[in-house]
């Protein structure tokens with residue numbers, strides 16, 4: 001059974017990298033259904049037939065390339081190591097404290113929001129910026145991508161559906177796979193359509209507007225240098241101004257990605273670490289409490305991604321509120 005053992009190890013390493021393909025694709029498919037005309041047109045022509053003109057199939061790209069030597073530099077961009085204390089019920093994210101290196105999801109979103117607007121870059125470079133945004137706006141919604149403790153839960157052994165894995169992979173992939181098979185026939189588009197219906201007419205309708213209002217969940221104090229916006233429009237205006245500078249300047253600190261990071265990090269102080277040792281996390285009470293949060297986080301990030309691209313290309317969020 002040596003081959004089986006080797007195969008299983010590889011599969012686990014593959015899973016430990018991000019929301020996982022299913023979660024990322026679903027974020028992309030949700031966003032597709034809320035794009036304004038110019039954003040849609042840019043997405044379709046930039047991604048082309050390689051990605052079936054869709055943010056769904058393009059979303060996992062950033063995970064695929066981080067395994068390659070040429071893109072190894074991008075690995076730290078998939079997370080923010082929040083140095084908070086969830087075991088003591090203290091959750092927080094600070095860009096200064098948790099992204100001191102300047103290489104984390106927050107700076108990556110700023111960087112690729114700037115680059116997608118730089119018409120002097122090549123079509124390939126702007127497509128890369130789009131694929132990174134598609135992916136990182138997904139990653140920032142996964143509570144364990146915004147947590148330093150035990151390497152974002154990678155070092156915590158866990159059991160999912162009878163298989164040994166770790167806490168991080170259980171949130172990225174294990175619980176999603178289990179749920180998508182049970183409820184959506186294994187189809188990411190069926191899952192995405194269900195989330196879109198909830199946003200348009202269902203359980204998420206009343207809260208969706210708050211998902212894209214960043215000022216409500218962040219501190220409203222503005223930075224000394226006036227670099228911190230409070231709406232998606234403010235953030236995009238900062239990156240646009242930055243993109244127009246001819247020389248390389250410091251990336252602007254953005255309010256909305258930080259608010260989204262704080263939003264998902266808050267779950268590290270509620271459900272994420274609240275399991276009983278030895279409990280199977282993909283069945284029973286932990287699973288039943290986690291699934292509604294995973295659904296909401298995926299729906300939020302798809303909706304936020306659409307709003308982000310709509311403001312960049314159409315000048316307004318253009319979303320039902």
Ligand SMILES: *[C@@H]1O[C@H](CO)[C@@H](O)[C@H](O)[C@H]1NC(C)=O
Nearest residue numbers: 032051052053054056057189
């Ligand atoms: C490509 O996109 C079209 C239109 O959205 C869709 O109907 C089709 O199923 C997609 N094909 C694949 C292989 O995903």
Ligand SMILES: *[C@@H]1O[C@H](CO)[C@@H](O)[C@H](O)[C@H]1NC(C)=O
Nearest residue numbers: 077102103104107108111112
């Ligand atoms: C910004 O994007 C460029 C091109 O992909 C990359 O070389 C650089 O390291 C990025 N910086 C950050 C902070 O993401």
Ligand SMILES: [Zn+2]
Nearest residue numbers: 017018078139
């Ligand atoms: Zn990732």
